Amino acid sequence: MSAETLYPLQNGIGNMVRSLFPESAFILNPALGLIGVVILVSILAAFLILLERKVVAHFQIRLGPMRVGYHGILQPLADGIKLLFKEFLKPKGADSFIFYLAPMLPLTATFLIMVIMPFDHHLQLADPAGGVLYVLGISGLTVLGLLLGGWSSNNKLSLLGAIRAGAQMISFEISLALIMLLIVMVSGTASLREIVLSQQGLIFDWWIFKLPFLGILSFIMYLVASTAELNRTPFDLAEAESELSAGYHTEYSGMGFAMFFFAEFVNMFISAGLATTFFLGGFLPPLIGISFVDGMLNAIPGFLWFFGKTFFIVFVYMWFRWTFPRVRVDQLMNLEWKMMLPANLLLLMLGAVFMVLGWAG
Amino acid sequence: MTTQSAEKYRLDGDTLPEGFRLPQSDAEDADEFFVNIGPQHPSTHGVLRIVARLSGETIVEAVPHLGYIHRGIEKMAENQTYIQNIHLTDRLDYLSAFFNNLCFCMTVEQAMDIGLPERGEYLRVMVCELQRIQSHLLWWGVMGMDLGGFTPFLYGFREREMITDIFEEMCGARLTMNFFRPGGSSFDAPDTFVPRIKKFIKIMYKALDEYNTLLSGNIIFLERTRGVGILSKEDVLAYGCSGAVLRASDVSYDVRKNDAYSIYDQFDFDIPTSTEGDSLARYQIKMEEIVQSLRILEQAVEKFPEGPYRSQPKAVYKLPKGSYYSQVETPRGILGTYIVSDGGPKPYRVKYRSPNFSNLSALNHAAQGLKLADLVTIMSSMDFVIPDMDK
Numbered sequence: 001m002s003a004e005t006l007y008p009l010q011n012g013i014g015n016m017v018r019s020l021f022p023e024s025a026f027i028l029n030p031a032l033g034l035i036g037v038v039i040l041v042s043i044l045a046a047f048l049i050l051l052e053r054k055v056v057a058h059f060q061i062r063l064g065p066m067r068v069g070y071h072g073i074l075q076p077l078a079d080g081i082k083l084l085f086k087e088f089l090k091p092k093g094a095d096s097f098i099f100y101l102a103p104m105l106p107l108t109a110t111f112l113i114m115v116i117m118p119f120d121h122h123l124q125l126a127d128p129a130g131g132v133l134y135v136l137g138i139s140g141l142t143v144l145g146l147l148l149g150g151w152s153s154n155n156k157l158s159l160l161g162a163i164r165a166g167a168q169m170i171s172f173e174i175s176l177a178l179i180m181l182l183i184v185m186v187s188g189t190a191s192l193r194e195i196v197l198s199q200q201g202l203i204f205d206w207w208i209f210k211l212p213f214l215g216i217l218s219f220i221m222y223l224v225a226s227t228a229e230l231n232r233t234p235f236d237l238a239e240a241e242s243e244l245s246a247g248y249h250t251e252y253s254g255m256g257f258a259m260f261f262f263a264e265f266v267n268m269f270i271s272a273g274l275a276t277t278f279f280l281g282g283f284l285p286p287l288i289g290i291s292f293v294d295g296m297l298n299a300i301p302g303f304l305w306f307f308g309k310t311f312f313i314v315f316v317y318m319w320f321r322w323t324f325p326r327v328r329v330d331q332l333m334n335l336e337w338k339m340m341l342p343a344n345l346l347l348l349m350l351g352a353v354f355m356v357l358g359w360a361g
Numbered sequence: 362m363t364t365q366s367a368e369k370y371r372l373d374g375d376t377l378p379e380g381f382r383l384p385q386s387d388a389e390d391a392d393e394f395f396v397n398i399g400p401q402h403p404s405t406h407g408v409l410r411i412v413a414r415l416s417g418e419t420i421v422e423a424v425p426h427l428g429y430i431h432r433g434i435e436k437m438a439e440n441q442t443y444i445q446n447i448h449l450t451d452r453l454d455y456l457s458a459f460f461n462n463l464c465f466c467m468t469v470e471q472a473m474d475i476g477l478p479e480r481g482e483y484l485r486v487m488v489c490e491l492q493r494i495q496s497h498l499l500w501w502g503v504m505g506m507d508l509g510g511f512t513p514f515l516y517g518f519r520e521r522e523m524i525t526d527i528f529e530e531m532c533g534a535r536l537t538m539n540f541f542r543p544g545g546s547s548f549d550a551p552d553t554f555v556p557r558i559k560k561f562i563k564i565m566y567k568a569l570d571e572y573n574t575l576l577s578g579n580i581i582f583l584e585r586t587r588g589v590g591i592l593s594k595e596d597v598l599a600y601g602c603s604g605a606v607l608r609a610s611d612v613s614y615d616v617r618k619n620d621a622y623s624i625y626d627q628f629d630f631d632i633p634t635s636t637e638g639d640s641l642a643r644y645q646i647k648m649e650e651i652v653q654s655l656r657i658l659e660q661a662v663e664k665f666p667e668g669p670y671r672s673q674p675k676a677v678y679k680l681p682k683g684s685y686y687s688q689v690e691t692p693r694g695i696l697g698t699y700i701v702s703d704g705g706p707k708p709y710r711v712k713y714r715s716p717n718f719s720n721l722s723a724l725n726h727a728a729q730g731l732k733l734a735d736l737v738t739i740m741s742s743m744d745f746v747i748p749d750m751d752k
Binding site for chain 1: 394396402403404418505506507508509510511512515516519575576579581582584585732733734735736737
């Protein structure tokens with residue numbers, strides 16, 4: 001089947017624009033796509049914040065927001081309005097330009113990565129051949145944002161938080177990159193869509209199962225490394241409120257804080273989305289080889305599979321956050337440099353051996 | 362205009378916090394910097410201010426500065442009658458309000474030679490052990506929160522609420538309970554007292570299992586606390602530490618056993634000790650203390666006698682001339698009350714020996730050379746309540 005018949009909606013919109021405005025369609029279509037991404041990010045941020053509040057509430061035997069709308073469903077809206085009206089204060093002696101610039105960087109990074117997320121066969125704004133490299137490159141912007149935010153705040157605790165964030169995120173990015181490299185190696189491509197397509201077939205063809213032992217191991221390591229990269233508990237040292245009275249965003253209020261906050265939440269979705277892409281077959285349904293069941297699974301649109309798997313991993317991140325205590329900064333560094341990094345290099349070598357032996361795909 | 366002394370301590374435009382040596386500008390420690398932990402820091406639980414001298418994230422020195430909550434309670438005591446003084450005591454360490462009441466009343470009883478009916482004694486033991494659990498539950502939750510896990514905090518409050526309800530029904534207050542009087546207590550226990558405790562004991566044992574699953578056995582928690590903030594036997598004795606801080610360093614001293622007051626000698630319970638002296642040992646001892654308190658409660662509810670709850674009250678207490686001292690084992694250690702009487706209706710001088718003040722003095726010793734995050738761990742494991750150390 002062609003892409004047009006499989007996914008009529010986005011191609012339909014594209015064709016409509018092309019027939020109505022043949023001259024400017026090459027600008028309008030990407031613009032529509034970008035607007036779509038902006039809307040998606042906004043909705044995701046709001047939804048993830050509500051989800052986190054509800055999940056933590058149930059972990060902690062309470063209800064969470066209940067007043068605004070049915071079961072607090074409009075709470076993110078209320079939060080947003082509140083944040084808009086809050087004053088964005090700048091501490092005395094802070095570096096104005098960098099202080100205001102810093103919160104924008106992580107948010108920018110989330111938009112830029114969202115552009116290449118393969119939500120469905122053709123529900124992807126761009127699919128660069130070096131998608132994995134692009135993801136790794138762009139996510140550096142988040143580190144920069146946190147570092148600059150903490151540094152420009154003119155506050156020692158913020159600076160400590162920023163340095164911790166920088167050290168932590170840069171370290172764990174190495175592990176993350178090595179795990180991604182393993183998948184790039186076994187799937188033979190660095191394009192995110194191609195990586196998903198390389199897992200076509202049954203559920204056992206997903207990389208998490210297809211690589212004997214290595215898949216599940218590297219999936220777990222991906223979860224650990226990405227939790228650290230996301231600055232979430234148990235690795236939320238950059239914003240350890242009990243040690244640094246908040247960390248790099250201590251001095252941020254109103255929208256400045258909200259931008260860091262939104263970026264953090266959407267980044268969680270992105271990390272989960274990448275885990276889905278690399279290990280869980282992305283938008284592919286979990287086929288089991290029984291034609292009747294597979295027919296039903298195939299009938300469910302791919303983007304629903306993608307969101308389903310992604311939100312499951314998002315839930316796992318939240319689970320971590322609300323049950324684990326926090327590690328110490330030197331323990332975190334030990335974990336990365338003395339355990340994760342050598343283990344990842346070993347995994348990579350084993351992956352190569354598996355490929356030579358023909359065990360991987 | 363700056364005074365001469367301010368000029369003297371000026372270093373690169375920043376005034377050096379008091380109590381610190383000035384590093385030479387070319388010295389190795391010149392790049393050390395000071396960070397205030399508190400008085401409004403989320404992990405200082407009140408208004409404790411600790412000036413931490415850091416080298417990177419390593420603590421060189423952690424000096425506590427007091428005086429942010431000082432209310433002059435010992436001075437106020439000189440202008441209040443003995444009965445009026447009881448209500449000042451529960452403002453000291455509000456998490457062990459009953460113990461503070463009890464300690465003051467015991468001193469008055471000792472001076473006036475007042476006895477207690479058996480029901481009154483049982484009531485004291487039961488209420489105090491309930492409060493020990495209540496206090497430890499809050500500490501447990503806060504310790505979890507200080508180490509970055511927010512969930513234990515709310516789990517601790519769930520069971521704590523049951524005890525608070527019992528106290529509310531008994532004396533109307535939920536935090537600064539003011540209940541004991543010389544010769545007994547101000548009211549008798551309500552009819553629901555014993556059934557509620559029985560129900561609580563059952564629930565608490567189950568909850569303890571849950572706590573252990575959530576925090577005590579967690580690998581991150583163990584890594585964060587094991588070997589952190591070690592105090593040797595000599596250290597704790599030198600600093601005058603008491604409570605779990607003392608017993609974690611292999612000194613088995615508990616006022617309830619070693620200087621038994623009330624009717625504690627009639628109950629069968631153990632005093633847990635440990636040889637490690639680290640934060641984990643302090644944690645485990647406190648968890649074990651909850652179990653021991655439950656054991657005491659189990660025995661007490663079975664034997665809770667009928668009869669008067671208070672011996673004949675006196676309208677005005679006038680302590681005979683002299684000085685009196687009594688001590689109790691609060692959830693945090695030894696609380697002592699020292700009263701000097703000149704024979705009048707008001708004390709001539711009152712002095713409290715508070716457990717937190719002595720425990721705090723060991724903080725710097727325990728934290729030196731560790732990381733900033735460990736300072737929080739040590740503070741949590743020592744379970745400070747600030748109004749008690751800063752009277």
